[in-house]
Amino acid sequence: MSPQRGCSVAIIGASLTGLSLALSLLQNELCSPEDMTIFDLRAPEVPDPANASGVVLTPNGLAVLDSFGVLSRFRHLCWLSEYRTFKNDRDETVRKTLIANESLYGYKNHRVWRKTILEALLAAVQERNVSIKWQARFEKVVREDDHGVSFTVNGGEETADMLFGADGIHSTVRKYLDFGASPEYTGVTSVLSHIKRDEVRWPYESYEKACTIQGQSGALIMMPEDPEGSVVMVGKQVKMEPKSRQEWEEYGTHKDLLCQFYREGYEEWGPTAKQIIDAVCRSPETLYMWPFMRMAKLKRWFSGKGKTIIMGDAAHALPPSSGQGVSQALEDVDSLTKLLRSGKKLTRALEFWQEMRQQRIDTIFDWATNATNVQRLPQADRDRLVREGKAKDANATENFDDMRWLYQPQVDQAIDAWLKMSG
Numbered sequence: 001m002s003p004q005r006g007c008s009v010a011i012i013g014a015s016l017t018g019l020s021l022a023l024s025l026l027q028n029e030l031c032s033p034e035d036m037t038i039f040d041l042r043a044p045e046v047p048d049p050a051n052a053s054g055v056v057l058t059p060n061g062l063a064v065l066d067s068f069g070v071l072s073r074f075r076h077l078c079w080l081s082e083y084r085t086f087k088n089d090r091d092e093t094v095r096k097t098l099i100a101n102e103s104l105y106g107y108k109n110h111r112v113w114r115k116t117i118l119e120a121l122l123a124a125v126q127e128r129n130v131s132i133k134w135q136a137r138f139e140k141v142v143r144e145d146d147h148g149v150s151f152t153v154n155g156g157e158e159t160a161d162m163l164f165g166a167d168g169i170h171s172t173v174r175k176y177l178d179f180g181a182s183p184e185y186t187g188v189t190s191v192l193s194h195i196k197r198d199e200v201r202w203p204y205e206s207y208e209k210a211c212t213i214q215g216q217s218g219a220l221i222m223m224p225e226d227p228e229g230s231v232v233m234v235g236k237q238v239k240m241e242p243k244s245r246q247e248w249e250e251y252g253t254h255k256d257l258l259c260q261f262y263r264e265g266y267e268e269w270g271p272t273a274k275q276i277i278d279a280v281c282r283s284p285e286t287l288y289m290w291p292f293m294r295m296a297k298l299k300r301w302f303s304g305k306g307k308t309i310i311m312g313d314a315a316h317a318l319p320p321s322s323g324q325g326v327s328q329a330l331e332d333v334d335s336l337t338k339l340l341r342s343g344k345k346l347t348r349a350l351e352f353w354q355e356m357r358q359q360r361i362d363t364i365f366d367w368a369t370n371a372t373n374v375q376r377l378p379q380a381d382r383d384r385l386v387r388e389g390k391a392k393d394a395n396a397t398e399n400f401d402d403m404r405w406l407y408q409p410q411v412d413q414a415i416d417a418w419l420k421m422s423g
Contacts, residue, residue: 007031008148010160012138012173014040016114017312017329018166019121022130023068024337033129037160039136039153053192053233054079054113054225059105059407061327064334065117073120078110079224084401085211089270091203094214097401105407111210111223117326138167141176141308149307163308166329169293170245171314177300183293185242186319186369191261192235194225194286199279203272213273217265220273234280236262237321243291252289259284292319294365301354306346311336316361322368324406332357335411342419352418360409367406 009031011018018038025031057065057078065071082102086095100109125132133153142150142157149163165173169183197209209229213220221235238261243251251257259281266277280287294317301315302308312329335357339349 007035007161008159009036009162009164010149010151010158011036011038011164011166012040013165013167013314014038014042014122014132014134015166015168015312016117016121016326017314017333018164019118019125020064020068020330020333021164021166021311021337022125023070023121023128024333026128026130027068028337028341030337030340033131036130037158038125038130038132039138039158040132040134041137042134044132044134052113052115053194054111054223055117055326056223056323057110057112057117058323058327059100059107059109060409061324061330062107062110064327064330067334068124070120070124073123074112074116075110077116077227078112079210079227079229080108080110081210082108083208083210085208087208087211087213089213089215089268089273091207091213091270091272093208093211096208099401099403100407105403111225113225138172140172144303144305144307146305161307165308165310165314166312167314169295169313169317171310173308174298174310174314176308177303177310178298181296181298183317184296186292186294187239187242188237188292188319188321189240190235190237190290190292190320191258192233192288192290193262193280193283195232195234195276195279195283197224197230197232199282200272200275207272213270213276215265215270215273216268220276222276234276240291248289248291255284255287258287258289290320292321293317294319297358301357302347302350304347306350309336309350316358318361318365319368322364324364324368328361328364331360331409331411335415338411338415342415344419344422348422352422356414356418364406 007030009025011022018040022036022038025036026033062071082098082100084097084099085093087093100107102108136153139152139155141163142152144150148159148161150157150159151163152158163173165171167173174181209222209224209232211222213222218236218238221237223233223235225231225233262277262280266274269277295313295315298315301310311332313325315332316328318325318328336353339353342349
């Protein structure tokens with residue numbers, strides 16, 4: 001049974017994924033507000049951790065948010081960009097590539113604080129009078145049968161016709177589908193910080209506010225977090241040995257170690273990069289560690305009866321260097337609700353959905369691994385991979401990357417073709 005009027009739906013996680021799913025189910029008339037409940041283990045207010053950062057929304061994700069009427073709520077708070085720019089440590093632009101032109105893809109790239117998107121989505125959901133139960137810890141699925149799903153929250157039993165897990169990379173709902181599955185470390189870790197742009201004496205007025213400075217010892221990634229570009233996220237990546245979740249969290253509390261991470265190879269940088277590193281280390285409270293994780297392929301993102309479904313990071317976490325974490329969760333939501341509207345047998349629709357989405361995730365992971373991450377490695381590693389033909393030379397002269405494969409996923413066409421083929 002697919003969601004429909006009168007069908008009760010439980011969503012675990014008032015996350016970007018969970019709130020977007022709620023809006024999509026309502027917009028597609030697959031559920032009514034009174035039949036939907038969202039459970040989240042956090043407190044009622046939108047969380048605003050001290051080390052919060054922004055996210056990039058690319059045209060494929062922006063189109064989904066726009067269809068909900070949500071984008072207009074925070075568009076004015078975004079930093080908009082069209083180019084990917086690389087500089088050397090002498091402050092020379094070695095490559096400037098058009099990647100997100102509005103006339104080509106409908107939108108420029110938007111970067112905005114994650115909290116801002118959450119607030120916009122939460123307000124839209126609350127305006128629809130959807131029930132959200134805060135400080136509600138999902139524990140386990142008790143049973144699932146033709147009548148629905150029973151599960152426990154804070155020790156009490158709840159029921160719903162369908163259960164959706166949007167509870168992130170460390171998903172508890174996922175344990176019901178694959179108890180042993182857990183995120184895998186990709187071998188790359190980033191340490192992020194925030195500085196004020198005016199803390200740095202830029203060598204010329206037109207110095208790009210969003211760019212990657214490549215040096216001998218690695219790269220500094222800069223992305224503005226507000227429309228004016230007054231607050232800038234700075235990131236540095238490195239290969240590190242794997243650790244347990246607890247060890248990563250413990251390591252990340254040692255701000256002096258994270259400052260040392262930035263200061264490694266300090267003398268090899270040019271004057272602008274040194275100023276950026278100095279500014280980062282003057283604000284150690286903003287430093288935090290982000291090990292890049294991904295989910296290995298799961299056998300199924302849904303239960304045998306199709307009444308429990310996971311999506312977003314719970315199903316297929318991507319490393320943040322892809323810039324696609326949020327947009328791919330939005331694609332999950334958009335494609336799933338379109339298939340649920342088709343009236344096809346639920347498990348058949350879910351099988352097609354997972355296959356289609358997994359192929360997409362694999363392609364994006366390969367692209368991020370062999371393109372984005374490579375350009376943030378130390379110079380010697382980049383040169384070796386270019387020589388071996390495993391990476392693109394950032395000094396290449398081309399000034400346009402055709403991103404249609406990523407920004408225009410042709411979801412409707414794929415679903416229509418499947419519906420015709422499946423009869």
